[in-house]
Amino acid sequence: MPRSLQNGPHLLNANTITDVVEQERLGVYSQGYFKPGDKDMAVLRTGRSDTDLRSRLLRYVQNVEDAWDARGCSYFYIEYTSSIEETYRLECQLFHDFRPPNNSDHPPRPKDWPKTKRLTCPVAGCRYSKWPPLDD
Ligand SMILES: [Zn+2]
Numbered sequence: 573m574p575r576s577l578q579n580g581p582h583l584l585n586a587n588t589i590t591d592v593v594e595q596e597r598l599g600v601y602s603q604g605y606f607k608p609g610d611k612d613m614a615v616l617r618t619g620r621s622d623t624d625l626r627s628r629l630l631r632y633v634q635n636v637e638d639a640w641d642a643r644g645c646s647y648f649y650i651e652y653t654s655s656i657e658e659t660y661r662l663e664c665q666l667f668h669d670f671r672p673p674n675n676s677d678h679p680p681r682p683k684d685w686p687k688t689k690r691l692t693c694p695v696a697g698c699r700y701s702k703w704p705p706l707d708d
Contacts, residue, residue, distance in 0.1 A: 580649030
């Protein structure tokens with residue numbers, strides 16, 4: 573069973589994001605659409621923010637003309653997290669569960685993450701589950 577996010581579905585637009593997403597929270601999101609009659613969202617993309625989930629989501633909405641990977645998404649779900657490590661691992665889990673068609677690559681480790689501090693993808697068999705990391 574895919575690990576579905578619980579906070580949603582919310583309409584993917586600037587007003588809703590501002591209303592429902594708290595400022596300066598770490599977290600992950602999924603975006604997609606509902607086929608008629610379906611109660612599960614078809615996930616097109618997943619992602620995270622290590623600093624501010626609301627800003628991250630707003631950026632996609634405001635730049636939707638440029639953000640090719642936001643096309644086709646009209647709803648989103650979120651989940652707050654409490655550490656950068658947890659955020660990364662949860663995004664990896666979502667990526668493997670949903671294989672979102674608009675995500676071209678596996679989630680990257682957090683920017684400037686020290687090579688000495690172990691942080692791996694939690695999905696067995698994934699090349700990013702190895703430590704020390706392969707060149708990526
Ligand atoms: Zn992985």
